[in-house]
Amino acid sequence: MNSYELPPGAPGLVAALAVGLVVGLERGWHERELPEGGRVAGLRTFALTGLLGGVLGHLQPVFGAWPLLGALLGIALLLTVSYARNAKLTGNLSATTPVAMLLTLALGAFAAHGNITLALSAAVVSAVLLDLKPTLHGWLRLIDHRELTASLQLLVLSTVILPYLPNTGLGPYAALNPYQLWWAVILIAGLSLTGHFAMRITGVQRGVLWTGILGGLASSTAATMALARYARVQPSLAGAAAAGALASCGVMFFRMLILLGVIQPKLLPSFGSALVVTGVVLLSIALWRWRTLDRTAAGEGSVGAMAPFDLGTALGFGVLLAAMSVLVPAAKQWLDTSGLYVLSAVSGLADVDAILISLARLHGSGGLSTATTVTAIGLATLANMVTKAGIAWTTGGAQVGKPVVLGYLGAMAFGAVALALSVKLS
Numbered sequence: 001m002n003s004y005e006l007p008p009g010a011p012g013l014v015a016a017l018a019v020g021l022v023v024g025l026e027r028g029w030h031e032r033e034l035p036e037g038g039r040v041a042g043l044r045t046f047a048l049t050g051l052l053g054g055v056l057g058h059l060q061p062v063f064g065a066w067p068l069l070g071a072l073l074g075i076a077l078l079l080t081v082s083y084a085r086n087a088k089l090t091g092n093l094s095a096t097t098p099v100a101m102l103l104t105l106a107l108g109a110f111a112a113h114g115n116i117t118l119a120l121s122a123a124v125v126s127a128v129l130l131d132l133k134p135t136l137h138g139w140l141r142l143i144d145h146r147e148l149t150a151s152l153q154l155l156v157l158s159t160v161i162l163p164y165l166p167n168t169g170l171g172p173y174a175a176l177n178p179y180q181l182w183w184a185v186i187l188i189a190g191l192s193l194t195g196h197f198a199m200r201i202t203g204v205q206r207g208v209l210w211t212g213i214l215g216g217l218a219s220s221t222a223a224t225m226a227l228a229r230y231a232r233v234q235p236s237l238a239g240a241a242a243a244g245a246l247a248s249c250g251v252m253f254f255r256m257l258i259l260l261g262v263i264q265p266k267l268l269p270s271f272g273s274a275l276v277v278t279g280v281v282l283l284s285i286a287l288w289r290w291r292t293l294d295r296t297a298a299g300e301g302s303v304g305a306m307a308p309f310d311l312g313t314a315l316g317f318g319v320l321l322a323a324m325s326v327l328v329p330a331a332k333q334w335l336d337t338s339g340l341y342v343l344s345a346v347s348g349l350a351d352v353d354a355i356l357i358s359l360a361r362l363h364g365s366g367g368l369s370t371a372t373t374v375t376a377i378g379l380a381t382l383a384n385m386v387t388k389a390g391i392a393w394t395t396g397g398a399q400v401g402k403p404v405v406l407g408y409l410g411a412m413a414f415g416a417v418a419l420a421l422s423v424k425l426s
Contacts, residue, residue: 194218
Protein backbone atom coordinates (compact mmCIF):
# COMPACT_ATOMS: atom_id res chain seq x y z
CA MET A 1 0.00 0.00 0.00
CA ASN A 2 2.93 2.33 0.61
CA SER A 3 3.67 2.38 -3.13
CA TYR A 4 0.33 4.11 -3.72
CA GLU A 5 0.92 6.94 -1.26
CA LEU A 6 1.51 10.41 -2.62
CA PRO A 7 4.97 11.93 -2.24
CA PRO A 8 5.29 13.99 0.96
CA GLY A 9 5.19 17.35 -0.80
CA ALA A 10 2.41 16.56 -3.29
CA PRO A 11 -0.59 17.73 -1.19
CA GLY A 12 1.07 21.10 -0.62
CA LEU A 13 1.81 21.58 -4.31
CA VAL A 14 -1.73 20.59 -5.28
CA ALA A 15 -3.11 23.06 -2.72
CA ALA A 16 -0.80 25.78 -4.04
CA LEU A 17 -2.06 25.15 -7.57
CA ALA A 18 -5.65 25.24 -6.28
CA VAL A 19 -4.99 28.60 -4.64
CA GLY A 20 -3.87 30.03 -7.98
CA LEU A 21 -6.84 28.52 -9.80
CA VAL A 22 -9.38 29.91 -7.32
CA VAL A 23 -8.05 33.47 -7.46
CA GLY A 24 -7.25 33.23 -11.18
CA LEU A 25 -10.77 32.05 -11.99
CA GLU A 26 -12.24 35.26 -10.61
CA ARG A 27 -9.58 37.49 -12.18
CA GLY A 28 -9.85 35.71 -15.53
CA TRP A 29 -13.64 35.99 -15.58
CA HIS A 30 -13.47 39.64 -14.59
CA GLU A 31 -11.19 40.43 -17.55
CA ARG A 32 -12.63 37.86 -19.96
CA GLU A 33 -13.61 40.49 -22.55
CA LEU A 34 -10.05 41.70 -23.00
CA PRO A 35 -8.16 40.42 -26.06
CA GLU A 36 -5.50 37.73 -25.74
CA GLY A 37 -2.41 39.32 -24.22
CA GLY A 38 -4.35 42.41 -23.21
CA ARG A 39 -4.60 41.51 -19.53
CA VAL A 40 -1.87 41.64 -16.90
CA ALA A 41 -2.68 38.15 -15.60
CA GLY A 42 -5.37 35.57 -16.16
CA LEU A 43 -6.30 32.08 -15.03
CA ARG A 44 -3.10 30.38 -16.25
CA THR A 45 -0.78 33.05 -14.86
CA PHE A 46 -2.41 32.94 -11.44
CA ALA A 47 -2.30 29.12 -11.43
CA LEU A 48 1.39 29.16 -12.29
CA THR A 49 2.04 31.83 -9.66
CA GLY A 50 0.37 29.73 -6.97
CA LEU A 51 2.34 26.66 -8.05
CA LEU A 52 5.56 28.69 -8.06
CA GLY A 53 4.84 29.74 -4.49
CA GLY A 54 4.35 26.09 -3.55
CA VAL A 55 7.67 25.06 -5.10
CA LEU A 56 9.53 27.92 -3.42
CA GLY A 57 7.89 27.04 -0.14
CA HIS A 58 9.29 23.49 -0.43
CA LEU A 59 12.76 24.90 -1.15
CA GLN A 60 12.77 27.07 1.98
CA PRO A 61 14.10 24.36 4.40
CA VAL A 62 17.18 23.95 2.15
CA PHE A 63 17.79 27.46 0.80
CA GLY A 64 16.00 29.59 3.38
CA ALA A 65 13.58 32.41 2.55
CA TRP A 66 15.79 33.96 -0.16
CA PRO A 67 14.21 32.18 -3.18
CA LEU A 68 10.72 33.21 -2.11
CA LEU A 69 11.85 36.77 -1.39
CA GLY A 70 13.55 36.94 -4.79
CA ALA A 71 10.40 35.70 -6.52
CA LEU A 72 8.29 38.27 -4.70
CA LEU A 73 10.64 41.07 -5.74
CA GLY A 74 10.86 39.79 -9.32
CA ILE A 75 7.11 39.48 -9.76
CA ALA A 76 6.60 42.84 -8.08
CA LEU A 77 9.00 44.43 -10.58
CA LEU A 78 7.24 42.73 -13.49
CA LEU A 79 3.83 43.83 -12.22
CA THR A 80 5.11 47.39 -11.73
CA VAL A 81 6.14 47.62 -15.38
CA SER A 82 2.86 46.06 -16.56
CA TYR A 83 0.83 48.31 -14.27
CA ALA A 84 2.55 51.45 -15.51
CA ARG A 85 2.02 50.53 -19.15
CA ASN A 86 -1.61 49.50 -18.59
CA ALA A 87 -2.34 52.68 -16.66
CA LYS A 88 -0.85 54.76 -19.45
CA LEU A 89 -2.86 53.03 -22.17
CA THR A 90 -6.21 52.69 -20.42
CA GLY A 91 -6.13 55.24 -17.61
CA ASN A 92 -7.08 52.48 -15.16
CA LEU A 93 -5.18 53.01 -11.88
CA SER A 94 -6.52 49.91 -10.11
CA ALA A 95 -3.76 47.85 -8.45
CA THR A 96 -6.09 45.02 -7.43
CA THR A 97 -4.75 42.39 -9.85
CA PRO A 98 -1.05 42.94 -9.00
CA VAL A 99 -1.79 42.74 -5.27
CA ALA A 100 -3.88 39.61 -5.82
CA MET A 101 -0.99 37.97 -7.69
CA LEU A 102 1.51 38.71 -4.92
CA LEU A 103 -0.98 37.32 -2.41
CA THR A 104 -1.38 34.19 -4.55
CA LEU A 105 2.38 33.60 -4.52
CA ALA A 106 2.50 33.98 -0.72
CA LEU A 107 -0.51 31.70 -0.20
CA GLY A 108 1.06 29.07 -2.44
CA ALA A 109 4.16 29.06 -0.23
CA PHE A 110 1.91 29.00 2.83
CA ALA A 111 0.11 25.90 1.52
CA ALA A 112 3.44 24.17 0.88
CA HIS A 113 4.26 24.46 4.57
CA GLY A 114 1.29 22.26 5.47
CA ASN A 115 -1.27 25.02 6.15
CA ILE A 116 -3.45 23.73 3.32
CA THR A 117 -6.89 24.44 4.81
CA LEU A 118 -6.00 27.96 5.92
CA ALA A 119 -4.35 28.79 2.59
CA LEU A 120 -7.35 27.57 0.59
CA SER A 121 -9.73 29.44 2.90
CA ALA A 122 -7.74 32.64 2.41
CA ALA A 123 -7.81 32.11 -1.36
CA VAL A 124 -11.58 31.65 -1.36
CA VAL A 125 -12.09 34.76 0.81
CA SER A 126 -9.81 36.71 -1.53
CA ALA A 127 -11.80 35.59 -4.59
CA VAL A 128 -15.06 36.56 -2.89
CA LEU A 129 -13.72 40.01 -2.01
CA LEU A 130 -12.53 40.50 -5.58
CA ASP A 131 -15.91 39.42 -6.95
CA LEU A 132 -17.84 41.70 -4.57
CA LYS A 133 -16.28 44.88 -5.96
CA PRO A 134 -19.58 46.39 -7.25
CA THR A 135 -21.39 45.50 -4.01
CA LEU A 136 -18.67 46.85 -1.73
CA HIS A 137 -18.33 50.05 -3.74
CA GLY A 138 -22.11 50.42 -3.66
CA TRP A 139 -22.05 50.18 0.12
CA LEU A 140 -19.35 52.83 0.29
CA ARG A 141 -21.49 55.18 -1.78
CA LEU A 142 -24.37 54.66 0.66
CA ILE A 143 -22.32 55.58 3.73
CA ASP A 144 -22.09 59.26 4.60
CA HIS A 145 -19.34 60.83 6.68
CA ARG A 146 -21.11 60.79 10.04
CA GLU A 147 -21.87 57.07 9.65
CA LEU A 148 -18.25 56.32 8.82
CA THR A 149 -17.18 58.37 11.83
CA ALA A 150 -19.64 56.55 14.10
CA SER A 151 -18.44 53.15 12.86
CA LEU A 152 -14.78 54.02 13.39
CA GLN A 153 -15.55 55.40 16.84
CA LEU A 154 -17.35 52.19 17.75
CA LEU A 155 -14.27 50.22 16.65
CA VAL A 156 -12.10 52.46 18.84
CA LEU A 157 -14.41 51.90 21.80
CA SER A 158 -14.43 48.12 21.37
CA THR A 159 -10.93 47.21 20.12
CA VAL A 160 -8.70 49.99 21.44
CA ILE A 161 -10.19 51.04 24.78
CA LEU A 162 -12.19 48.06 26.08
CA PRO A 163 -9.37 45.46 26.33
CA TYR A 164 -7.30 47.74 28.60
CA LEU A 165 -10.00 48.69 31.11
CA PRO A 166 -9.84 47.07 34.58
CA ASN A 167 -12.48 44.42 35.16
CA THR A 168 -13.02 45.15 38.84
CA GLY A 169 -15.47 47.09 40.98
CA LEU A 170 -14.44 50.63 41.90
CA GLY A 171 -15.99 53.59 43.69
CA PRO A 172 -19.05 53.58 45.96
CA TYR A 173 -20.49 50.11 46.53
CA ALA A 174 -17.79 48.85 44.13
CA ALA A 175 -20.46 49.51 41.51
CA LEU A 176 -18.24 51.15 38.91
CA ASN A 177 -16.68 48.35 36.89
CA PRO A 178 -15.00 50.17 33.96
CA TYR A 179 -14.84 47.09 31.75
CA GLN A 180 -18.48 46.08 32.24
CA LEU A 181 -19.76 49.65 31.94
CA TRP A 182 -17.82 50.24 28.72
CA TRP A 183 -18.92 46.88 27.34
CA ALA A 184 -22.56 47.82 27.97
CA VAL A 185 -22.01 51.15 26.18
CA ILE A 186 -20.58 49.26 23.19
CA LEU A 187 -23.57 46.89 23.18
CA ILE A 188 -26.08 49.77 23.11
CA ALA A 189 -24.05 51.66 20.51
CA GLY A 190 -23.84 48.55 18.33
CA LEU A 191 -27.59 47.93 18.48
CA SER A 192 -28.35 51.56 17.71
CA LEU A 193 -25.89 51.72 14.82
CA THR A 194 -27.32 48.49 13.42
CA GLY A 195 -30.81 49.98 13.47
CA HIS A 196 -29.56 53.16 11.81
CA PHE A 197 -27.82 51.25 9.00
CA ALA A 198 -30.87 49.02 8.55
CA MET A 199 -32.97 52.11 7.94
CA ARG A 200 -30.42 53.55 5.54
CA ILE A 201 -30.05 50.32 3.55
CA THR A 202 -33.81 49.97 3.05
CA GLY A 203 -33.85 53.39 1.40
CA VAL A 204 -36.09 56.42 1.64
CA GLN A 205 -39.15 54.58 0.35
CA ARG A 206 -39.19 51.98 3.12
CA GLY A 207 -42.45 53.42 4.48
CA VAL A 208 -43.61 54.50 7.91
CA LEU A 209 -44.12 50.99 9.30
CA TRP A 210 -40.57 49.93 8.50
CA THR A 211 -39.34 53.21 9.93
CA GLY A 212 -40.95 52.26 13.22
CA ILE A 213 -39.63 48.69 13.20
CA LEU A 214 -36.06 49.59 12.34
CA GLY A 215 -36.09 52.81 14.34
CA GLY A 216 -37.10 50.85 17.43
CA LEU A 217 -33.83 49.00 17.19
CA ALA A 218 -31.96 52.31 17.31
CA SER A 219 -34.23 54.23 19.71
CA SER A 220 -37.97 53.73 20.09
CA THR A 221 -38.34 57.16 21.71
CA ALA A 222 -36.56 58.89 18.81
CA ALA A 223 -38.59 56.85 16.31
CA THR A 224 -41.87 57.80 18.01
CA MET A 225 -40.88 61.47 17.97
CA ALA A 226 -39.94 61.34 14.28
CA LEU A 227 -43.17 59.60 13.29
CA ALA A 228 -45.31 61.95 15.36
CA ARG A 229 -43.68 64.94 13.69
CA TYR A 230 -44.24 63.31 10.31
CA ALA A 231 -47.95 62.93 11.10
CA ARG A 232 -48.18 66.55 12.20
CA VAL A 233 -46.77 67.69 8.85
CA GLN A 234 -48.98 65.24 6.87
CA PRO A 235 -52.15 64.59 8.93
CA SER A 236 -53.42 62.06 6.36
CA LEU A 237 -50.65 59.70 7.46
CA ALA A 238 -51.53 59.79 11.17
CA GLY A 239 -52.80 56.20 11.09
CA ALA A 240 -49.60 54.95 9.50
CA ALA A 241 -47.52 56.94 11.99
CA ALA A 242 -49.43 55.36 14.87
CA ALA A 243 -48.74 51.91 13.45
CA GLY A 244 -45.06 52.75 13.13
CA ALA A 245 -44.89 54.05 16.70
CA LEU A 246 -46.49 50.85 18.01
CA ALA A 247 -44.04 48.78 15.99
CA SER A 248 -41.05 50.72 17.35
CA CYS A 249 -42.17 50.06 20.91
CA GLY A 250 -42.66 46.39 20.10
CA VAL A 251 -39.07 46.16 18.86
CA MET A 252 -37.93 47.86 22.07
CA PHE A 253 -39.12 44.83 24.06
CA PHE A 254 -37.02 42.49 21.91
CA ARG A 255 -34.11 44.89 22.37
CA MET A 256 -34.59 44.58 26.14
CA LEU A 257 -34.71 40.81 25.73
CA ILE A 258 -31.32 40.88 24.00
CA LEU A 259 -29.82 43.07 26.73
CA LEU A 260 -31.04 40.79 29.50
CA GLY A 261 -29.93 37.70 27.62
CA VAL A 262 -26.41 39.08 27.30
CA ILE A 263 -26.03 40.75 30.71
CA GLN A 264 -28.10 38.57 33.06
CA PRO A 265 -29.74 35.58 31.34
CA LYS A 266 -30.98 34.23 34.70
CA LEU A 267 -33.77 36.83 34.53
CA LEU A 268 -35.16 35.44 31.28
CA PRO A 269 -37.16 32.54 32.81
CA SER A 270 -39.15 34.97 34.95
CA PHE A 271 -39.26 38.03 32.69
CA GLY A 272 -38.44 36.85 29.17
CA SER A 273 -41.89 35.55 28.28
CA ALA A 274 -43.50 38.85 29.31
CA LEU A 275 -41.11 40.77 27.06
CA VAL A 276 -41.75 38.44 24.12
CA VAL A 277 -45.53 38.49 24.53
CA THR A 278 -45.67 42.29 24.88
CA GLY A 279 -43.42 42.79 21.87
CA VAL A 280 -45.38 40.33 19.71
CA VAL A 281 -48.70 41.92 20.66
CA LEU A 282 -47.45 45.42 19.85
CA LEU A 283 -46.06 44.30 16.50
CA SER A 284 -49.29 42.44 15.72
CA ILE A 285 -51.41 45.50 16.52
CA ALA A 286 -49.11 47.66 14.41
CA LEU A 287 -49.35 45.28 11.46
CA TRP A 288 -53.13 45.00 11.80
CA ARG A 289 -53.56 48.78 11.89
CA TRP A 290 -51.27 49.21 8.90
CA ARG A 291 -53.14 46.58 6.85
CA THR A 292 -56.47 48.30 7.52
CA LEU A 293 -55.22 51.58 6.08
CA ASP A 294 -55.89 52.67 2.54
CA ARG A 295 -52.90 52.05 0.28
CA THR A 296 -52.66 55.80 -0.29
CA ALA A 297 -52.36 56.27 3.47
CA ALA A 298 -49.90 53.45 4.09
CA GLY A 299 -47.10 55.85 4.60
CA GLU A 300 -44.77 55.08 1.74
CA GLY A 301 -43.06 58.43 1.95
CA SER A 302 -39.65 59.29 3.29
CA VAL A 303 -38.88 59.50 7.00
CA GLY A 304 -35.27 60.24 7.82
CA ALA A 305 -33.12 57.62 9.51
CA MET A 306 -32.28 58.01 13.18
CA ALA A 307 -28.98 59.76 13.78
CA PRO A 308 -26.09 57.32 14.32
CA PHE A 309 -24.89 56.63 17.85
CA ASP A 310 -21.78 58.84 17.85
CA LEU A 311 -18.98 59.21 20.39
CA GLY A 312 -20.65 62.05 22.26
CA THR A 313 -23.86 60.08 22.66
CA ALA A 314 -21.90 57.01 23.75
CA LEU A 315 -20.00 58.96 26.39
CA GLY A 316 -23.22 60.56 27.61
CA PHE A 317 -24.86 57.16 27.92
CA GLY A 318 -21.76 55.89 29.75
CA VAL A 319 -22.04 58.71 32.29
CA LEU A 320 -25.75 57.97 32.76
CA LEU A 321 -25.05 54.27 33.15
CA ALA A 322 -22.30 54.94 35.71
CA ALA A 323 -24.66 57.19 37.67
CA MET A 324 -27.38 54.54 37.64
CA SER A 325 -24.85 51.91 38.74
CA VAL A 326 -24.21 53.92 41.90
CA LEU A 327 -27.74 55.24 42.48
CA VAL A 328 -29.40 51.82 42.28
CA PRO A 329 -27.54 50.24 45.22
CA ALA A 330 -27.65 53.56 47.09
CA ALA A 331 -31.42 53.74 46.74
CA LYS A 332 -31.67 50.11 47.82
CA GLN A 333 -29.57 50.79 50.94
CA TRP A 334 -30.88 54.18 52.03
CA LEU A 335 -34.46 54.21 50.78
CA ASP A 336 -35.17 50.48 50.72
CA THR A 337 -37.18 48.85 47.95
CA SER A 338 -39.63 51.72 47.58
CA GLY A 339 -36.80 54.14 46.81
CA LEU A 340 -35.44 51.77 44.20
CA TYR A 341 -38.84 51.63 42.55
CA VAL A 342 -39.08 55.44 42.48
CA LEU A 343 -35.60 55.70 40.96
CA SER A 344 -36.51 53.12 38.29
CA ALA A 345 -39.69 54.95 37.35
CA VAL A 346 -37.97 58.35 37.17
CA SER A 347 -35.07 56.95 35.16
CA GLY A 348 -37.45 55.14 32.80
CA LEU A 349 -39.08 58.42 31.85
CA ALA A 350 -35.93 59.32 29.92
CA ASP A 351 -34.32 55.99 29.06
CA VAL A 352 -34.95 52.35 29.88
CA ASP A 353 -31.60 50.90 28.81
CA ALA A 354 -29.42 52.39 31.55
CA ILE A 355 -31.67 51.39 34.45
CA LEU A 356 -32.26 47.93 32.95
CA ILE A 357 -28.51 47.28 32.66
CA SER A 358 -27.86 48.59 36.18
CA LEU A 359 -30.61 46.47 37.72
CA ALA A 360 -29.52 43.38 35.80
CA ARG A 361 -25.90 43.80 36.92
CA LEU A 362 -26.93 44.27 40.56
CA HIS A 363 -29.12 41.17 40.34
CA GLY A 364 -26.20 39.25 38.90
CA SER A 365 -24.01 40.21 41.88
CA GLY A 366 -26.68 39.05 44.32
CA GLY A 367 -27.69 42.54 45.44
CA LEU A 368 -31.32 42.26 44.32
CA SER A 369 -33.89 39.51 44.36
CA THR A 370 -35.52 38.42 41.14
CA ALA A 371 -38.93 39.75 42.18
CA THR A 372 -37.54 43.18 43.06
CA THR A 373 -35.52 43.36 39.84
CA VAL A 374 -38.45 42.38 37.65
CA THR A 375 -40.75 44.88 39.37
CA ALA A 376 -38.22 47.70 39.02
CA ILE A 377 -37.63 46.95 35.34
CA GLY A 378 -41.38 46.80 34.82
CA LEU A 379 -41.83 50.24 36.40
CA ALA A 380 -39.05 51.70 34.26
CA THR A 381 -40.63 50.21 31.14
CA LEU A 382 -44.06 51.53 32.07
CA ALA A 383 -42.64 55.01 32.68
CA ASN A 384 -40.87 54.94 29.33
CA MET A 385 -44.08 53.98 27.56
CA VAL A 386 -45.88 56.84 29.31
CA THR A 387 -43.24 59.21 27.94
CA LYS A 388 -43.63 57.88 24.40
CA ALA A 389 -47.42 57.96 24.62
CA GLY A 390 -47.19 61.60 25.70
CA ILE A 391 -44.86 62.38 22.79
CA ALA A 392 -47.19 60.67 20.33
CA TRP A 393 -50.27 62.53 21.63
CA THR A 394 -48.79 66.01 22.10
CA THR A 395 -46.71 65.99 18.91
CA GLY A 396 -48.84 63.96 16.52
CA GLY A 397 -52.24 64.80 17.94
CA ALA A 398 -55.07 62.55 19.11
CA GLN A 399 -55.12 60.65 15.80
CA VAL A 400 -51.68 59.32 16.64
CA GLY A 401 -51.80 59.38 20.43
CA LYS A 402 -55.09 57.54 20.95
CA PRO A 403 -54.20 54.40 18.93
CA VAL A 404 -50.77 54.35 20.57
CA VAL A 405 -52.23 54.54 24.09
CA LEU A 406 -54.83 51.86 23.37
CA GLY A 407 -52.18 49.62 21.82
CA TYR A 408 -49.88 50.11 24.79
CA LEU A 409 -52.66 49.27 27.25
CA GLY A 410 -53.61 46.09 25.39
CA ALA A 411 -50.02 44.92 25.04
CA MET A 412 -49.23 45.64 28.69
CA ALA A 413 -52.28 43.66 29.75
CA PHE A 414 -51.09 40.62 27.81
CA GLY A 415 -47.57 41.14 29.14
CA ALA A 416 -48.85 41.29 32.72
CA VAL A 417 -50.70 38.01 32.26
CA ALA A 418 -47.57 36.38 30.81
CA LEU A 419 -45.49 37.72 33.71
CA ALA A 420 -47.97 36.41 36.29
CA LEU A 421 -47.95 32.97 34.68
CA SER A 422 -44.14 32.95 34.62
CA VAL A 423 -43.92 33.88 38.29
CA LYS A 424 -46.51 31.25 39.19
CA LEU A 425 -44.71 28.52 37.23
CA SER A 426 -41.31 29.46 38.64
